[in-house]
Amino acid sequence: MRTSPHAVPSPIVDVDQLRKTYRSLSLSGRRTVEAVRGVSLQARAGEVFGLLGPNGAGKTTLIKMLLGVVKPSGGSASLFGQPIGSVAARTRVGYLPESLRVDRHHTARSALRYYGRMSRMNGSQIRARSEELLRLVGLLGRDRESVRRFSKGMYQRLGLAQALMHDPDLLVLDEPTDGLDPVGRNEVRKVIEQLRDAGKTIFLNSHILQEVEMVCTRVAILAEGQIRAIGPIGELAHGEDPRVVVEIPIAKTVDDRDSAPGSPASEPSWSEVFGAEKSDTIHSKRLGAAFQLTIPAADQNEINWIVDQLRQANHSISRLQVHRETLEETFIRLVGDSKGLVS
Numbered sequence: 001m002r003t004s005p006h007a008v009p010s011p012i013v014d015v016d017q018l019r020k021t022y023r024s025l026s027l028s029g030r031r032t033v034e035a036v037r038g039v040s041l042q043a044r045a046g047e048v049f050g051l052l053g054p055n056g057a058g059k060t061t062l063i064k065m066l067l068g069v070v071k072p073s074g075g076s077a078s079l080f081g082q083p084i085g086s087v088a089a090r091t092r093v094g095y096l097p098e099s100l101r102v103d104r105h106h107t108a109r110s111a112l113r114y115y116g117r118m119s120r121m122n123g124s125q126i127r128a129r130s131e132e133l134l135r136l137v138g139l140l141g142r143d144r145e146s147v148r149r150f151s152k153g154m155y156q157r158l159g160l161a162q163a164l165m166h167d168p169d170l171l172v173l174d175e176p177t178d179g180l181d182p183v184g185r186n187e188v189r190k191v192i193e194q195l196r197d198a199g200k201t202i203f204l205n206s207h208i209l210q211e212v213e214m215v216c217t218r219v220a221i222l223a224e225g226q227i228r229a230i231g232p233i234g235e236l237a238h239g240e241d242p243r244v245v246v247e248i249p250i251a252k253t254v255d256d257r258d259s260a261p262g263s264p265a266s267e268p269s270w271s272e273v274f275g276a277e278k279s280d281t282i283h284s285k286r287l288g289a290a291f292q293l294t295i296p297a298a299d300q301n302e303i304n305w306i307v308d309q310l311r312q313a314n315h316s317i318s319r320l321q322v323h324r325e326t327l328e329e330t331f332i333r334l335v336g337d338s339k340g341l342v343s
């Protein structure tokens with residue numbers, strides 16, 4: 001069968017209505033937690049897909065289901081078209097868990113040898129691949145030191161190297177920079193950026209907004225086990241129409257010129273300026289000696305129209321700024337508060 005040259009390649013990660021309910025028994029009785037509640041998403045080859053959510057959103061549970069470590073309660077998912085949990089799916093994935101443990105007696109080199117053997121690589125394959133990866137993660141030269149002497153950042157970079165040892169087609173990273181200082185975060189982020197630029201497909205969990213903004217190409221916002229938004233990073237952050245913020249000096253308003261000197265200026269009727277329908281969408285407030293209007297404006301034509309209406313009504317404009325929603329504002333709008341999120 002021939003495929004059309006314009007056919008969209010099938011997704012590498014394909015999740016359909018996946019659910020996980022944890023049930024446990026304790027002295028205080030039966031406890032049920034709906035950790036993942038009907039999540040659907042897709043990640044394609046070459047994407048760095050970010051799953052952003054506060055603590056407890058269900059991110060780790062979702063990753064563990066993809067890796068076949070936790071059994072779903074409902075829905076389905078596949079990696080490379082193979083059902084999650086199958087050997088065929090698992091062997092093509094590299095995984096960096098939230099807290100990787102490397103035995104303290106290891107050096108970076110001996111640890112990679114160990115992981116290489118687990119992936120059934122032979123001695124010369126292990127040597128060549130270790131050299132390449134130690135260089136990539138910036139540990140060449142420190143590779144014969146005990147990992148006991150490693151900083152947390154170096155340890156995480158070794159974790160990235162172990163995940164890449166068998167040259168997986170998909171890299172799954174759970175909170176890769178959690179607990180690192182800014183220098184360590186930056187070092188790990190640089191490695192992820194190099195992998196992204198080399199075309200690796202990466203699925204990354206994070207509650208660190210800046211990390212997601214800097215490295216991901218597509219993002220899903222997860223809260224309370226549900227996807228609240230999903231899309232390319234640029235579009236997601238601008239989910240709401242841009243707004244224009246205009247400041248109109250009070251002394252220059254029509255009302256003020258008509259009123260007696262020194263009397264407080266009353267607010268102009270914005271419905272007379274913009275029409276009743278548009279004025280309903282305007283938020284206005286007094287800001288010192290000016291009125292500040294926040295007006296939704298989908299595009300440049302609408303911004304021009306707003307300026308024209310103000311000028312026609314003889315209002316001066318002392319400041320005009322186009323405000324686009326940031327990813328942080330999108331997150332807070334969708335999740336309700338910024339609890340558990342680091343910007």
Ligand SMILES: Nc1ncnc2c1ncn2[C@@H]1O[C@H](COP(=O)(O)OP(=O)(O)OP(=O)(O)O)[C@@H](O)[C@H]1O
Binds near residue numbers: 022023033034058062
């Ligand atoms: N093995 C388990 N048994 C019972 N409840 C669990 C288990 N694992 C996770 N949970 C609960 O499921 C919910 C989602 O947890 P999960 O670890 O998937 O979230 P997360 O988004 O990865 O959070 P974090 O960033 O804190 O790791 C939480 O309420 C958590 O307490």
